Amino acid sequence: MTAAAGDIEKAAGVLRAGGLVAFPTETVYGLGADASDPAAVSRIYQAKGRPSTHPLIVHLAGAEHLDGWVEKLPGPARLLAQHFWPGPLTLVLRRGPRVSSATTGGLETVGVRVPDHPVALALLSAFGGGAAAPSANRFGSVSPTTAGHVRAELGDAVDFVLDGGPCQVGVESTIVDATSDTLSVLRPGGVPREDLEAVLGSSLEVPSVSPIRVPGQHPSHYAPRARVVLVEPGRVAAEAERARKLGHQVGVFLPPSLDGAVPEARAVVAVPASPAEYARGLYGFLRELDRAGCDLIVASLPEEKGLGLAIANRLRRAAGPRG
Numbered sequence: 001m002t003a004a005a006g007d008i009e010k011a012a013g014v015l016r017a018g019g020l021v022a023f024p025t026e027t028v029y030g031l032g033a034d035a036s037d038p039a040a041v042s043r044i045y046q047a048k049g050r051p052s053t054h055p056l057i058v059h060l061a062g063a064e065h066l067d068g069w070v071e072k073l074p075g076p077a078r079l080l081a082q083h084f085w086p087g088p089l090t091l092v093l094r095r096g097p098r099v100s101s102a103t104t105g106g107l108e109t110v111g112v113r114v115p116d117h118p119v120a121l122a123l124l125s126a127f128g129g130g131a132a133a134p135s136a137n138r139f140g141s142v143s144p145t146t147a148g149h150v151r152a153e154l155g156d157a158v159d160f161v162l163d164g165g166p167c168q169v170g171v172e173s174t175i176v177d178a179t180s181d182t183l184s185v186l187r188p189g190g191v192p193r194e195d196l197e198a199v200l201g202s203s204l205e206v207p208s209v210s211p212i213r214v215p216g217q218h219p220s221h222y223a224p225r226a227r228v229v230l231v232e233p234g235r236v237a238a239e240a241e242r243a244r245k246l247g248h249q250v251g252v253f254l255p256p257s258l259d260g261a262v263p264e265a266r267a268v269v270a271v272p273a274s275p276a277e278y279a280r281g282l283y284g285f286l287r288e289l290d291r292a293g294c295d296l297i298v299a300s301l302p303e304e305k306g307l308g309l310a311i312a313n314r315l316r317r318a319a320g321p322r323g
């Protein structure tokens, strides 16, 4: 699905005038503003209710537009950009003079990516600059994968919403820190770590999400309203039953291995066996169980390889301590 040419021009005009445009990418919908305009960027933080020390990703129409946004593109980062852009990969690099420090949260580095979505690319080309864009949801909640999710959550806080249909990847970009010679994955996402390693010919560090609360970090993120409880796949049905007997309105992520054994619950989502389909549906499933009135969601983690690593990361964060 593509937005009308008139809509693209209108949206580019809103960005030029310092306004906010929600736009589709292959991962999730972004809430965009001119990345070189501090006043425009501060409106993003306001609309999201997000602390202004959290850096934003700059979206560009192509790697040929990197001039001024980053200081340089070191060899390994260039290799990854060539292979994975446009695509769900964000590179953290030393910042250039064009990017406002409001966008980088005051850091000397900047995250950049070229999204693989025709509507996003048309918008960025028409705009001509870089769009700072976090996911278009309120801070800490589930990322939007349709234009309807954006409207429901942000409403009038956005000047214009470009509708490009449902997002095809469904989880956010993989973020790679490429500021030093030793590359590391800061957030698993739409490009599997194995694919990055195959191109680099070396292995990458992936930090794990600690279940313990660390001051200054936000373990609960990508979270639905309902509390999320993670158990082994074989214990999903028993845990759902236990919670139901305690009086909870239970939502269940039914693992593919339990197909057929549907527990009694307020709402049940059958988890797709294909990791790509699971990633595409993940945030919609969480929203669906919230809408059904569930106050507790029982789920298990997929195998943590390929896209399963990003899915497990988001489920762990959704299950993290609140507040």
Ligand code: TXA
Pocket (backbone or CB within 6 Å): 025, 027, 028, 029, 030, 031, 054, 055, 056, 057, 088, 090, 092, 093, 104, 107, 109, 110, 111, 115, 133, 134, 135, 136, 171, 172, 173, 174, 175, 186
């Ligand atoms: O797929 C995506 O990446 C989506 C779409 C809209 O492009 N965007 C997205 O943005 O997920 P957001 O703001 O929800 O998450 C961006 C993450 C944050 O966790 C932030 O800390 C990290 O990127 N980040 C951005 N710039 C960084 C930097 N200079 N150094 C370290 N982390 C950075």
Ligand code: MG
Pocket (backbone or CB within 6 Å): 134, 135, 143
């Ligand atoms: Mg986000």
